[in-house]
Amino acid sequence: MTAAVLCTGTELTRGELFNSNATYLAEALTALGFEVGALDAVDDDDQRIVRALERLGKEHDVLVCTGGLGPTTDDLTSECVARVLGVPLERDETSLEAIRRRVERVGRTLTASNAKQANFPRGASILPNPNGTAPGFSVKLGRAAAFFLPGVPLEMKAMFAASVVPAIQPLVADRSHQTLLRTFGLPESEVNDRLAGLDTAHDVTIGYRARLPEIEVKLLARAPTADAARARAAAAAAEVRARLGLDVVYGEGDTSLPEVVCRLLEAQSLTLALAESCTGGMVAELVTNVPGASRSFLGGVVAYSNAAKTELLGVDPTLIERHGAVSAEVARALAEGARRRFGSDLALAVTGIAGPDGGTPEKPVGLVHWAAASDAGIEAKHAVFSGNREQVRRRSAYAALALLRRVVLRSSVQP
Amino acid sequence: MTAAVLCTGTELTRGELFNSNATYLAEALTALGFEVGALDAVDDDDQRIVRALERLGKEHDVLVCTGGLGPTTDDLTSECVARVLGVPLERDETSLEAIRRRVERVGRTLTASNAKQANFPRGASILPNPNGTAPGFSVKLGRAAAFFLPGVPLEMKAMFAASVVPAIQPLVADRSHQTLLRTFGLPESEVNDRLAGLDTAHDVTIGYRARLPEIEVKLLARAPTADAARARAAAAAAEVRARLGLDVVYGEGDTSLPEVVCRLLEAQSLTLALAESCTGGMVAELVTNVPGASRSFLGGVVAYSNAAKTELLGVDPTLIERHGAVSAEVARALAEGARRRFGSDLALAVTGIAGPDGGTPEKPVGLVHWAAASDAGIEAKHAVFSGNREQVRRRSAYAALALLRRVVLRSSVQP
Numbered sequence: 001m002t003a004a005v006l007c008t009g010t011e012l013t014r015g016e017l018f019n020s021n022a023t024y025l026a027e028a029l030t031a032l033g034f035e036v037g038a039l040d041a042v043d044d045d046d047q048r049i050v051r052a053l054e055r056l057g058k059e060h061d062v063l064v065c066t067g068g069l070g071p072t073t074d075d076l077t078s079e080c081v082a083r084v085l086g087v088p089l090e091r092d093e094t095s096l097e098a099i100r101r102r103v104e105r106v107g108r109t110l111t112a113s114n115a116k117q118a119n120f121p122r123g124a125s126i127l128p129n130p131n132g133t134a135p136g137f138s139v140k141l142g143r144a145a146a147f148f149l150p151g152v153p154l155e156m157k158a159m160f161a162a163s164v165v166p167a168i169q170p171l172v173a174d175r176s177h178q179t180l181l182r183t184f185g186l187p188e189s190e191v192n193d194r195l196a197g198l199d200t201a202h203d204v205t206i207g208y209r210a211r212l213p214e215i216e217v218k219l220l221a222r223a224p225t226a227d228a229a230r231a232r233a234a235a236a237a238a239e240v241r242a243r244l245g246l247d248v249v250y251g252e253g254d255t256s257l258p259e260v261v262c263r264l265l266e267a268q269s270l271t272l273a274l275a276e277s278c279t280g281g282m283v284a285e286l287v288t289n290v291p292g293a294s295r296s297f298l299g300g301v302v303a304y305s306n307a308a309k310t311e312l313l314g315v316d317p318t319l320i321e322r323h324g325a326v327s328a329e330v331a332r333a334l335a336e337g338a339r340r341r342f343g344s345d346l347a348l349a350v351t352g353i354a355g356p357d358g359g360t361p362e363k364p365v366g367l368v369h370w371a372a373a374s375d376a377g378i379e380a381k382h383a384v385f386s387g388n389r390e391q392v393r394r395r396s397a398y399a400a401l402a403l404l405r406r407v408v409l410r411s412s413v414q415p
Numbered sequence: 416m417t418a419a420v421l422c423t424g425t426e427l428t429r430g431e432l433f434n435s436n437a438t439y440l441a442e443a444l445t446a447l448g449f450e451v452g453a454l455d456a457v458d459d460d461d462q463r464i465v466r467a468l469e470r471l472g473k474e475h476d477v478l479v480c481t482g483g484l485g486p487t488t489d490d491l492t493s494e495c496v497a498r499v500l501g502v503p504l505e506r507d508e509t510s511l512e513a514i515r516r517r518v519e520r521v522g523r524t525l526t527a528s529n530a531k532q533a534n535f536p537r538g539a540s541i542l543p544n545p546n547g548t549a550p551g552f553s554v555k556l557g558r559a560a561a562f563f564l565p566g567v568p569l570e571m572k573a574m575f576a577a578s579v580v581p582a583i584q585p586l587v588a589d590r591s592h593q594t595l596l597r598t599f600g601l602p603e604s605e606v607n608d609r610l611a612g613l614d615t616a617h618d619v620t621i622g623y624r625a626r627l628p629e630i631e632v633k634l635l636a637r638a639p640t641a642d643a644a645r646a647r648a649a650a651a652a653a654e655v656r657a658r659l660g661l662d663v664v665y666g667e668g669d670t671s672l673p674e675v676v677c678r679l680l681e682a683q684s685l686t687l688a689l690a691e692s693c694t695g696g697m698v699a700e701l702v703t704n705v706p707g708a709s710r711s712f713l714g715g716v717v718a719y720s721n722a723a724k725t726e727l728l729g730v731d732p733t734l735i736e737r738h739g740a741v742s743a744e745v746a747r748a749l750a751e752g753a754r755r756r757f758g759s760d761l762a763l764a765v766t767g768i769a770g771p772d773g774g775t776p777e778k779p780v781g782l783v784h785w786a787a788a789s790d791a792g793i794e795a796k797h798a799v800f801s802g803n804r805e806q807v808r809r810r811s812a813y814a815a816l817a818l819l820r821r822v823v824l825r826s827s828v829q830p
Contacts, residue, residue: 036429281702
């Protein structure tokens with residue numbers, strides 16, 4: 001079973017917008033078990049749209065199209081589909097009423113442009129759009145079951161899940177289940193090596209996605225029943241955890257490392273403070289991006305200048321003189337200082353050289369020290385991270401959060 | 416003159432990777448003056464690649480392809496192009512030598528897979544790749560001048576600029592020049608309204624791109640000479656600045672708002688400190704992401720808890736009791752406290768309710784107060800921002816930086 005995606009819009013072909021819809025649909029169709037053969041985008045040109053529809057409808061079993069359902073003259077999808085099918089456009093009164101209600105709810109009156117959104121090729125099945133004015137529709141187009149959705153990602157995704165998935169899932173004989181494991185701390189090549197042979201052993205497909213500084217491992221299992229597919233993915237996931245270790249595989253699905261850390265802190269009623277130098281607030285930003293972070297996170301100091309390190313966090317100036325601001329000693333003192341200053345259970349500190357300037361032969365760009373302070377004492381680590389300033393900072397922030405996770409997990413298993 | 420982009424790779428059609436190459440090439444080809452009619456991606460399937468090449472070569476004047484030039488069996492581009500042209504593959508000895516040198520420089524020896532990268536369709540012109548092993552090539556494919564580049568963005572972009580642009584620029588009669596203006600503070604619809612008619616008045620094309628929380632305005636001018644195109648774009652840019660105001664149009668090209676602020680501070684030898692509540696370190700993160708930020712930025716406090724606000728920044732607890740932590744009074748006190756604590760020339764403070772919880776009828780989610788303290792006193796502003804937690808935080812951080820920019824600009828024009 002092959003599938004294709006067609007996205008229309010001159011804003012795409014002019015490069016004004018990233019085509020995130022295409023990637024989303026490609027991933028979702030792959031996870032359902034389709035072989036996605038084409039991800040095409042064309043501008044708002046009726047002839048090019050018509051030709052693309054004819055071609056993709058002939059070559060694929062499923063076709064998902066986005067865009068061109070809006071109220072303006074640029075929105076040509078319904079008209080082009082009608083032309084390919086050789087049928088007229090017909091008004092759907094139920095859709096028109098829904099559009100009218102939606103428009104009037106925000107205090108406007110229905111215009112001819114709005115009304116145009118209720119016109120569909122004769123014989124089309126209407127797909128409701130709970131989040132916007134433009135309904136979608138589906139038709140048989142050549143060989144393909146074809147679905148037409150709006151280009152607004154929020155609307156498109158909801159309609160894909162509600163209307164398209166139930167219609168196309170029966171087309172693939174096997175049910176599929178995808179498990180996404182999130183890892184941090186190993187390079188992609190090593191993750192790859194350590195998981196060698198796991199795909200054949202568990203009859204799953206393994207996919208990788210590098211989202212700096214993480215490597216996501218996707219396990220896609222297919223089986224005659226949904227339960228069997230789920231069980232197969234779960235068995236493969238258990239082996240991935242065993243092979244990579246729980247320090248590396250920190251979570252599953254959409255849950256980010258900062259979220260995992262916040263949930264752990266909250267579950268144990270622990271409070272956190274931060275002291276950041278080279279990450280410059282990035283760790284705090286990651287933590288506070290988690291809703292409810294305020295239940296555990298007391299605050300942090302971005303101690304960029306040495307004066308800030310000594311005056312706000314009580315780091316002994318002779319320590320900085322003797323070892324330099326980027327050193328294990330200062331990382332420890334920063335963590336200790338933050339813990340004391342905020343009166344928190346735990347504190348995390350990062351100091352390093354993010355570059356592009358400031359490196360020396362002894363302390364190159366990318367050298368970063370980080371430390372976590374708790375009741376059990378202070379644990380410090382360091383590394384020389386590669387990449388540009390932004391990448392060094394991201395790797396540092398994640399490394400610090402990974403250390404914090406380990407410290408909290410360890411404290412929780414103690415008596 | 417129409418152009419098309421074809422990207423090959425199963426990692427794209429499976430949705431494992433965002434197709435940033437397509438967007439980059441679409442924007443660059445549009446800026447050169449081409450009408451981009453198709454941005455297609457196909458998986459690593461030789462038949463689908465061949466069909467796409469035949470079709471796009473027939474329909475367009477220029478075709479730029481990326482991917483499939485690597486050493487593995489999945490890399491099929493040269494072979495597919497040779498099949499479409501009906502010519503054999505031939506080894507290019509100069510390319511083979513360059514690949515051998517590159518491979519040996521990193522301590523490996525040339526394999527048959529590497530050597531395959533020196534095979535090109537007979538008659539092709541080789542395009543050197545200074546940043547990687549895989550050279551590109553160009554051929555005439557149907558109607559199109561067709562260019563084949565590697566999929567690695569860094570390599571692709573350098574080769575596009577060095578080899579493709581000089582070859583295709585002569586195809587468009589007019590020279591073009593694009594100016595990108597960066598704006599913050601007005602919604603897209605209002606930017607749009609205020610610039611109504613400017614395109615016809617200056618004979619330019621206006622494009623918008625929303626990059627939350629900014630709106631970028633792209634002015635594309637075409638003229639018989641490069642100088643005339645540049646002059647036309649400059650005249651249009653001057654009118655955009657006049658219509659939107661210099662508070663809104665803060666920069667041009669790649670220069671971000673944090674970068675503009677850092678450059679202003681550095682030029683006037685001013686130092687900065689921060690006090691953040693709802694933005695949780697985001698302002699600090701944005702500022703310290705600018706290389707050289709340490710020359711102006713002393714540090715900041717992420718005062719998430721009320722205790723942190725009073726103890727680290729000296730905010731009077733009765734002020735918080737009386738007005739609440741999210742208030743103009745506390746924003747002012749935070750800015751003043753940060754300025755005093757760090758001994759900086761300027762300080763910026765943000766306090767607000769980012770959501771999703773914590774709102775009340777009087778103080779809804781999205782309410783944010785921010786303040787800038789300087790020698791000239793304290794200036795405070797507030798707004799109710801829309802969007803989710805992440806969006807409220809981003810809008811708040813940018814609003815605070817925009818206020819800081821105005822305060823610095825104002826101080827610099829004073830005697």
